[in-house]
Amino acid sequence: MKNRIFIVVAAIAMVAFLSSCGKVPQAKIDAVTAAIDSAKALQADVYVPAELAGVQDSMNVIMTAVEAQKSKLFKNFKEVSVKLDATLAAAQAVQTSAVAKKEEVKKELETLMTDIKPVIEENKKLFARAPRGKEGAQVLEQMKTELATVETTVTEAQGLYDSGKYMDAFNKVKAAKETADKMNAELKDAIKKAGGRI
Numbered sequence: 565m566k567n568r569i570f571i572v573v574a575a576i577a578m579v580a581f582l583s584s585c586g587k588v589p590q591a592k593i594d595a596v597t598a599a600i601d602s603a604k605a606l607q608a609d610v611y612v613p614a615e616l617a618g619v620q621d622s623m624n625v626i627m628t629a630v631e632a633q634k635s636k637l638f639k640n641f642k643e644v645s646v647k648l649d650a651t652l653a654a655a656q657a658v659q660t661s662a663v664a665k666k667e668e669v670k671k672e673l674e675t676l677m678t679d680i681k682p683v684i685e686e687n688k689k690l691f692a693r694a695p696r697g698k699e700g701a702q703v704l705e706q707m708k709t710e711l712a713t714v715e716t717t718v719t720e721a722q723g724l725y726d727s728g729k730y731m732d733a734f735n736k737v738k739a740a741k742e743t744a745d746k747m748n749a750e751l752k753d754a755i756k757k758a759g760g761r762i
Contacts, residue, residue: 586639586640588633588634588641589644589645592648592649593626593627595648596652603616603619604616606659607731608661611662611731612661615657615661616662619651619655619658622647626647626651666730666731673725677725680714680737680740681718683741683748684718691704691707691708691711691751695755707751710743714743714747721736721737724736
């Protein structure tokens with residue numbers, strides 16, 4: 565009799581244990597999904613795309629494991645639950661990284677915006693002193709067009725900066741700065757070759 569009671573109690577305990585392991589950890593799944601959505605809202609796809617992709621890949625693997633467990637007679641989501649905890653922490657880290665990277669890009673952009681203005685102004689002054697031979701006049705006209713494009717790009721970048729699109733603005737200004745610097749070097753070189761002083 566005692567053995568039967570023990571077996572029944574053990575069976576009930578086993579069923580209770582298996583059913584506790586057999587429930588989909590929906591709250592954790594929702595928490596990770598919300599954390600990934602928050603990371604996207606913080607533009608993690610722009611500032612830390614590799615980190616975000618890693619977290620999304622982990623979540624995809626977890627959801628595949630969840631579906632696999634659902635099809636089993638005795639479901640066990642213990643391993644999935646542990647992975648969800650790790651993925652939640654990773655998603656929260658991505659949020660922090662996105663905010664930090666955005667601030668870093670913003671500062672670099674502000675420095676670039678400050679640095680490009682004197683180069684543009686110097687290039688305008690150098691145009692007046694550049695040699696104007698047959699080919700020189702044509703090259704100068706081409707450079708003036710490029711400089712006008714650089715100035716337009718800087719204006720567009722300022723608009724992007726004002727709307728919080730720092731990465732787009734940074735990429736524009738970086739390219740414009742490279743063009744302006746190259747032009748500056750070419751103008752100085754042409755003036756020196758013509759015997760002028762810089």
